[in-house]
Amino acid sequence: METTGGGAFQPTLPKLEHPPGHPLEPNATSTPPKKKQKRNKPxxxxxxxxxxxxxxxxxxxxxxxxxxxxxxxxxxDVANIIASADRGARSTASRSRKQSKPTELGEAPHTSSLQMHVPPTPTNRSQYRSVSLSSTGSSPFLLSNIPYSNQTPSPYFGLGSEHPFANYWTSRGGLLEVIGVLPAKDQADILVAKYFETVDPVYPMVHRRNFYADYERFWSLPDAEKQAADPVLVALHFVVYAMGTQFIPIDSDGRVQMAEFYTSASQQALRLSSYLSRASVRTLQAMVLICYFLMNDNHASDAWAFGGVLMRQAYAMGLHRDPDIIAPRCSLSDKHQRRKLWQAVFFQDTFLTVLLKLPPSATFSDVRVESLTEETDDYATTNGTSLSGSQDATTIINPMSIRNIAPSSDAFPPYEHSDRLYIRWMWHMANLVQSSVCTPRSLGNPLVGSPWDRANLIARYDDLHASIPRILCVSDAAEVLHLATSNPRSLRQNLFFRSNFWHCVMIIHADENEAGGVSCDVKGALEAARQALKAFFDFWEHLKVDAAVWWVFQHRAFEEALLVARILGTQEQALSPGLDGSSPAADPLLAQAKVDVRRCLDILDLAGGEPEMQKTRTDVLKTAFAEILW
Missing domain, CATH: 4.10.240.10 (Zn(2)-C6 fungal-type DNA-binding domain)
Structure with a gap:
């Protein structure tokens, strides 16, 4: 343990040591030094x-x-070919910009054709300028607008065009090679603990008690017996190490290199298990985590493609079917594990397609949300033993526990129940989002056919929000601070729910359908965007390391701030100059929204991630912010 100048204790990761011959061990002496692996980049x-x-x-x-x-x-020659292709793409984009605003390059589909509409004789200062937000166009994921006519293979989603799994493995090395690069046990313990602290709250699909039991059993084996272990178990261990490494506050370059190496080891173990033709719960758990790792590692296009394989395997395993129907004799624990894993696959597919504007895949299922019961809580304990093997004096099944003798007076329920609540209500939201947002946007269609349809759809979201447990939607600064200090697990769940919910509400308010008489609801879009951005600001304030890692959270915040900036750029003449000559800055909503864009820009300028992606985001947002002329 080390202390900072303020006297606070901070855990430190032990020096990363590897067995002799480890590909990343610079001082390995038992084997001849190998030439450093170069990345396949022209x-x-x-x-x-x-x-x-x-x-x-x-x-x-x-x-x-x-x-x-x-x-x-x-x-x-390769450089000239790539430069020629880039010039062709830029030329096409330049011709397109001649018919639209210069600042439209790379914006989201629903913000790709911002137009000015002068309202008929505004009568008061609450009259905002209507904004037309087209939902057509190619996928702008990571600000990439590749023309569909381009026949040259292109990274449709911008960056991350290299193969995501570096090859450190020989053709006949087998699982022995993968086992040979395991981290030291004390280092593995730290990475697993970090995974369950930071990743498991957001995607609670790995049964913690069972994982630790398998984990301790595996590490207790002699080295010779480890080589005969289940490759899928090894794959799951390595991707947990990789995800945990992403959230360890160590040197950025070393963290990235080590995390990528662990993911490569996980993928190699999956390959050795023949995972394309043989799938299991562990296989799909590892694949879900690999997808999230790739997103955070600037390989989002690879995550999208890898997620397609994951989706097919989930269907092939029958995860989309209710276990009570297809496996009535299965144990209750196994049924709950299948339901939670399907929810994780469904959640990943739904909210990734919200950002990608591509068709959702997890569209067929008869698994019921209500089938998730309290038995799914991984933090429940047995015989007073916690999930990590230590004694817990406050276990909820102990009739003499303090919680049962004197129930807590806190405003929020015990954290043992928060996972079940979080899974259920994220599932409810994903069902609504997939049908109302993902499906129509994947074809470039308007979300609603008339103002009445939009009012009804917003009412459905309002009903959902009114019914969710308070712990998942509270945004008051004092209560968020309370969660940050007393229950960080629930805070992470709260932030992800709020961010996803308000982002989708913003999209619905901003959508327009000229044929149906639906225009952008400026007030509704700004209010929803500000709520979503507040979740990002709370994330950055209370869990800065996490906020700097989660790509999906950063990109949602970027899209929200960009939409707000585009709307604010059209409001300089929205107020009638004949009234009192007031500028939009005098309107509280517009003024506060502008402050939010500025703050988001400052945070994205500091957030982690690939430098080129970070620079592209901030440059686009700065350009949009500069268009706000008041």
């Missing part, structure tokens, strides 16, 4: 800059550095 700089190791701006025909040196500037 060199785009000119040959002269590469040779001199200087920065190249990659301009044609001569880069700036070669022009200053007056040296010969040559590019490789």
């Amino acid at each position: 060199t785009l700089s000119c040959e002269e800059c590469v040779e001199r190791k200087t920065k190249c701006d990659r301009s044609r025909p001569f880069c700036l550095a070669c022009s200053k040196r007056q040296s010969d500037c040559k590019y490789s």
